[in-house]
Every structure is written in structure tokens, then in C-alpha cells.
Amino acid sequence: MGKGDKKTKRGKIHRGTFGNRRPRIKKRPSIEKKISVGHKATPK
Numbered sequence: 001m002g003k004g005d006k007k008t009k010r011g012k013i014h015r016g017t018f019g020n021r022r023p024r025i026k027k028r029p030s031i032e033k034k035i036s037v038g039h040k041a042t043p044k
Contacts (some may be wrong), residue, residue, distance in 0.1 A: 003014040013020035 001008055003010055004013040009021045018024050
């Protein structure tokens with residue numbers, strides 16, 4: 001169970017592959033989009 005093992009996280013890192021033990025990091029939507037920076041409020 002080391003670099004040569006396909007099923008371990010260390011083995012996935014060594015091979016450069018992804019799977020259950022080493023999922024791809026998903027990009028989260030940026031904070032600016034959530035709080036809508038740049039969209040000015042309309043005056044009353």
C-alpha cells in the first residue's frame with residue numbers, strides 16, 4: 001500500500017489520476033456573484 005497501489009490516495013497522486021479516494025476539487029461560485037458586487041441599488 002504505497003505509491004504503486006492504484007486504490008490508495010498516495011497511489012492516485014503518484015499516477016496523477018482521480019477517483020473515490022482522490023476526487024477532483026470542484027470550483028465553487030465566487031463570492032462576488034453571490035452578493036452581486038457591481039450591481040448598484042436603484043434609488044427610491
